Amino acid sequence: MSEYIVVALDAMGGDNAPSEMVKGAVDAINSNKEVKVVLVGKEDVINTELSNYTYNKEQISIKNATEVIETAEHPVMAIKRKKDSSMVVGLHLVKDGEADAFVSAGNSGALLVGGLGIVGRIRGIERSPFGALIPTKTGVALLVDSGSNVDCRSSHLVQFAKMGSIYMEKALGIKNPRVAIVNNGAEEEKGNALVKETMPLLKECSDINFIGGLEAREIPAGAADVIVCDGFVGNAILKTYEGVASTLLSVFKEGLTSNLKSKIGAALALPSLKNKLKAFDATQYGGAPLLGLNGLVVKTHGSAKAGEVKNTIFQCATFKEQRINEHIRENIVIEKKKEE
């Protein structure tokens, strides 16, 4: 591997592929001299896109892959059958040590199946959760698991809490991140069977700053930095978050443009409004990493544009620089062995 941090990017995945993927890659290398991007996908298509830009040729290469996994495909079947898809080829680059990370805006389920099957979990990590970065009023929080493991055991949630804590501390620079578990109330007696079993285990963890249970209502206000739950609950929270935000924004837009008076008002208020809303947008931090793998696999939104792609490439660079997987190995796996 070169001295560069090498990020393989699925040039064919997502609603805006390949154009926004390629643009994001060019933008990333143009502002970070330590990163090299391998664009994975149909060589001719990628070359056509690249011809629109000027950039340091040493920092971008292409890995040809003739197939594409579509969003609606069955994840297991797709990974099994499409051996020459951009996703499978990109994941093999990480497995073979030719890339430090793989980023895709494509089929989440396939990325999960492929990440586990091709890159594989760190030995001792029981489950790999998606960690989605969600916006809060005061910054950003990590929702872990945001959708990878829909049925969990308490030992899984404990590892999610630890990996999430390491991630927020190292990748986002949040010191001593506050870790909370999603619960249906603040009171001690609350919780479903899983939460009741997990709560005392988390309290015993001396290596994380566990602050207890929190109701989902408190997440947007910024009540915790790492929010632990099973992947079914996490998916429900993440998707509700996105759905309510997008619906409310459209209701607002309609309100601001429903008549001439409100349109004039909107024109006056828009700059400062946009400024405030920009803070409530997590795409500036990058995509959702699949934590606990032998390498880094990151999912960006299906709707990701160049800006989010660029931020996700930077996120991969930080992940590598901060040696996050080494911290996971040292702090979770080795400690676990000691206990056994």
Added chain:
Amino acid sequence: MSEYIVVALDAMGGDNAPSEMVKGAVDAINSNKEVKVVLVGKEDVINTELSNYTYNKEQISIKNATEVIETAEHPVMAIKRKKDSSMVVGLHLVKDGEADAFVSAGNSGALLVGGLGIVGRIRGIERSPFGALIPTKTGVALLVDSGSNVDCRSSHLVQFAKMGSIYMEKALGIKNPRVAIVNNGAEEEKGNALVKETMPLLKECSDINFIGGLEAREIPAGAADVIVCDGFVGNAILKTYEGVASTLLSVFKEGLTSNLKSKIGAALALPSLKNKLKAFDATQYGGAPLLGLNGLVVKTHGSAKAGEVKNTIFQCATFKEQRINEHIRENIVIEKKKEE
């Protein structure tokens, strides 16, 4: 029981008790001649509040109760020990047939414990879910269970779906309501163990309009009328909904008032904006009924003001007029017996 529809109201429960509770009761009877409200709580306190209003004395009475269950109290202990609390006394009015419904903005857990223990479930109904009305872009949807049963079996979810369907059809006049189950994706193979077990059972129900699984992202857009899930997931969705909406509204407010230009703009846009946002507010429909009890028990928001209290009293009147519990008995319980 008189010819009136009798609604017992916890005058002492919630952040704004007793003043907003009493005001809501007076507003309700002043605009509906068929409703009688029994204000349950400290007689002298209630009388002082009532002295501020003129109203038909026949439509309001007081049932004295000397104790109050606080929001932070342990539900089971509170119901057991505070026999003369407004909540316990009010629930007994329903049990004894002196009231058709009981409404409280107080401790949700205690209301659930008391509703089950004092009023009791309809024979044949396995679990009583809270059905929260949540706003959507096109109207309103019922989230059931929104927090009552945190660990559920598939047979519980099937009954939630049926009770929710009856409720939305009869209480809100939505014909052939679309029933969906919360899932972590639209694809057939998605779901945690509970959803995978429940999905085929719901498909077999010929008495509901089951449209399949839906991602939480689609709820705010109005993709279904009855949204089925266990109470833990439902609580997470409901609280995320409330938290994101309130945080985004405050971000918007800050954006609209951050400088002189935006303030002028805000003043111009406000009327039409408020108008649009009003539609995205479910309190106009009332509180969250605890479905499947021998009588009606409704939880309003802890922060409920007179308007929401009044709407909840009207909701109780509709529940009684539309004979919703009779429909639940006929369509769910009797059908279930036939199957056995």
